[in-house]
Amino acid sequence: MTFTRHRWLAAATATAAIVLAAGPALSAHEGAPTRWCGTPVTADQPDTISAFLVHVVYAVPADAPDRFAERALPILSDVAAIESWWRRQDPGRSPRFDLLGAACDSGIGRLDLSQVRLPHDAAYYADPRSGFERITADLEEQLAFRAPEKKYLVYYDGPVERRSICGTSPLGPPTGPASCVVYLDSYCGQDVGRGGEAAATAAHELLHNLAALPRAHQCAGNRAHACDAWQDILYPAVESGILLDRLLLDVGRDDYYGLGSTANAGWDVRESPFLEHLDTAFPRAPAPVTGLFAVSRGSHVTLSWAPERAERGGRYRVYRAGELLAETTKLVAGDDAQPAATIEYSVRAADAYGYLSAARTIRVLVGSGVVDQGGALVRDTFPPPAVTGLRASRAGSVVTLRWKPIDDPGDLAGYRVYRDGRPYGSLRRQAWLAVAVARAHAGWSVAAVDTSGNAGPRSRVVHCG
Ligand SMILES: [Zn+2]
Numbered sequence: 001m002t003f004t005r006h007r008w009l010a011a012a013t014a015t016a017a018i019v020l021a022a023g024p025a026l027s028a029h030e031g032a033p034t035r036w037c038g039t040p041v042t043a044d045q046p047d048t049i050s051a052f053l054v055h056v057v058y059a060v061p062a063d064a065p066d067r068f069a070e071r072a073l074p075i076l077s078d079v080a081a082i083e084s085w086w087r088r089q090d091p092g093r094s095p096r097f098d099l100l101g102a103a104c105d106s107g108i109g110r111l112d113l114s115q116v117r118l119p120h121d122a123a124y125y126a127d128p129r130s131g132f133e134r135i136t137a138d139l140e141e142q143l144a145f146r147a148p149e150k151k152y153l154v155y156y157d158g159p160v161e162r163r164s165i166c167g168t169s170p171l172g173p174p175t176g177p178a179s180c181v182v183y184l185d186s187y188c189g190q191d192v193g194r195g196g197e198a199a200a201t202a203a204h205e206l207l208h209n210l211a212a213l214p215r216a217h218q219c220a221g222n223r224a225h226a227c228d229a230w231q232d233i234l235y236p237a238v239e240s241g242i243l244l245d246r247l248l249l250d251v252g253r254d255d256y257y258g259l260g261s262t263a264n265a266g267w268d269v270r271e272s273p274f275l276e277h278l279d280t281a282f283p284r285a286p287a288p289v290t291g292l293f294a295v296s297r298g299s300h301v302t303l304s305w306a307p308e309r310a311e312r313g314g315r316y317r318v319y320r321a322g323e324l325l326a327e328t329t330k331l332v333a334g335d336d337a338q339p340a341a342t343i344e345y346s347v348r349a350a351d352a353y354g355y356l357s358a359a360r361t362i363r364v365l366v367g368s369g370v371v372d373q374g375g376a377l378v379r380d381t382f383p384p385p386a387v388t389g390l391r392a393s394r395a396g397s398v399v400t401l402r403w404k405p406i407d408d409p410g411d412l413a414g415y416r417v418y419r420d421g422r423p424y425g426s427l428r429r430q431a432w433l434a435v436a437v438a439r440a441h442a443g444w445s446v447a448a449v450d451t452s453g454n455a456g457p458r459s460r461v462v463h464c465g
Pocket of ligand 1 (some may be wrong): 236
C-alpha cells in the first residue's frame with residue numbers, strides 16, 4: 001500500500017456547501033478526564049499490555065514555547081471524546097490507546113502521553129509541503145517513535161504556514177507503524193479539548209493511518225476520502241465549529257468500516273488490530289512460540305518454530321534486530337543477510353484481535369547457525385513436526401505408501417520409514433515409497449528428520465496385508 005499524504009482541510013465558510021445548525025458551545029464534553037495521572041517524560045513508557053497500540057505524542061519545535069502543562073488535559077479530553085464517539089458508532093470496537101499502569105480515576109487519565117521537543121526549529125517544520133515528513137521523520141528516526149506495533153497520533157504545537165490544513169496522515173499500513181499529525185496551530189487545532197474540530201481531525205487522520213480506503217464513494221481525484229455525505233468522518237473537509245458527535249463512522253457502512261461478510265474486496269478498518277474487540281471473549285495473551293531455531297547457509301537464514309497452541313486467525317511476526325521482517329501464517333520464514341554477520345531474530349505470535357505473545361529470540365551467525373551469547377554454535381535439538389495422512393494403496397504387485405509432506409520444510413532433511421517399528425529406509429524430501437507386495441505385509445510408520453538429525457514423532461501405523 002502506498003504512503004500517500006492526505007490533508008484534512010478546514011472548509012472556508014464561504015465555500016462550504018452545507019452549513020450546520022450551530023451546536024451548543026461546550027468548554028469540555030461530558031465524561032472528559034479531570035486530571036492526567038502521568039508525569040511528563042519524552043520516552044514512550046513501558047507498555048502495560050502486549051498488543052497493537054495507538055500512542056499519543058505532544059511535540060514542539062526546538063525554539064517554540066512548551067505548553068504541555070496547559071495542553072495535556074485538552075488532548076486527553078479529545079482522546080476520551082474519540083473513544084466514546086467510536087463506541088457509540090460501533091459498540092463492538094474502540095481504538096486501543098497506549099495507557100500507563102498508574103492508578104487513576106478515569107481510563108484516559110492513564111494515557112501514556114509523551115512530551116517531545118523536536119530537534120529542529122519552528123521554521124523547519126512550518127512549510128506545508130515538507131512539514132509533515134520532517135516532523136514524522138524526526139520523531140521516527142531521531143526520537144525512536146517507530147515501534148513495529150504502534151501508531152503515533154502526534155499533536156504538533158508549532159506555527160504552520162497554511163492554517164487551513166488541520167492534519168496529515170499517510171494511508172496505512174494496516175498492521176504496521178506510522179505517524180499522523182494534528183496541527184494545534186491550524187484552524188481546527190484551536191478548539192482542542194472541546195470534542196470538536198481538533199477531535200474530529202484526530203479521528204479522521206487516525207482512520208487514514210489505519211488504512212481506511214473508501215470502496216464505493218471515493219471523492220473525485222481524492223480517492224482516500226469519502227464523498228457520499230459531509231457527515232462522514234472521512235469527508236475531505238470539516239465544518240467550522242462542528243462537534244465530533246455530529247459526524248459518522250462510514251455512512252452506510254459501505255466504504256471502509258463494518259463492511260460485513262458480503263464485502264469481498266478491500267480492507268475493513270473494523271478488523272484493524274489497533275482496535276479493541278469489545279464484543280469477543282478471547283484470551284488476551286497468545287502463548288509464545290516454542291522451538292525457535294534457525295539454519296543458515298551462505299547468506300540465507302531459515303527460521304522455524306512451532307505454535308504453543310493453534311490460534312484462530314493467528315499469525316506470526318518475525319523481527320530482525322527489533323525491526324519487523326515478515327508477518328506470516330506459516331511456521332517458517334527466510335531472510336537474506338550479510339554473510340558472517342551476527343543477527344538477533346525474534347518471533348511473536350499475534351492473534352486475530354491485535355494481541356501479541358512475548359517474543360522468543362535467537363542469535364544467528366549468518367552462514368553457520370544459531371549461536372549463544374559467547375558466539376558458540378548451538379546444536380539444533382528441536383524435532384520437526386509429526387507426519388500425518390499416511391495411507392497405503394495397491395496397484396498390481398506394488399504397494400505405495402503416501403503421506404502429507406511437511407508443510408513448512410524449515411531445515412527438513414527428509415523422512416525415515418519404519419517397518420514393524422524398525423528403520424526401513426530414508427528418503428530425501430519425497431513423501432511416498434513404493435514397496436513390493438511380497439514385502440509390504442507389515443505395520444508401517446513414517447517420521448520427519450531435520451538436518452541436525454532430530455526425528456519428529458512417528459505417524460500412526462498403517463497395516464498392509
Ligand atoms: Zn483526510
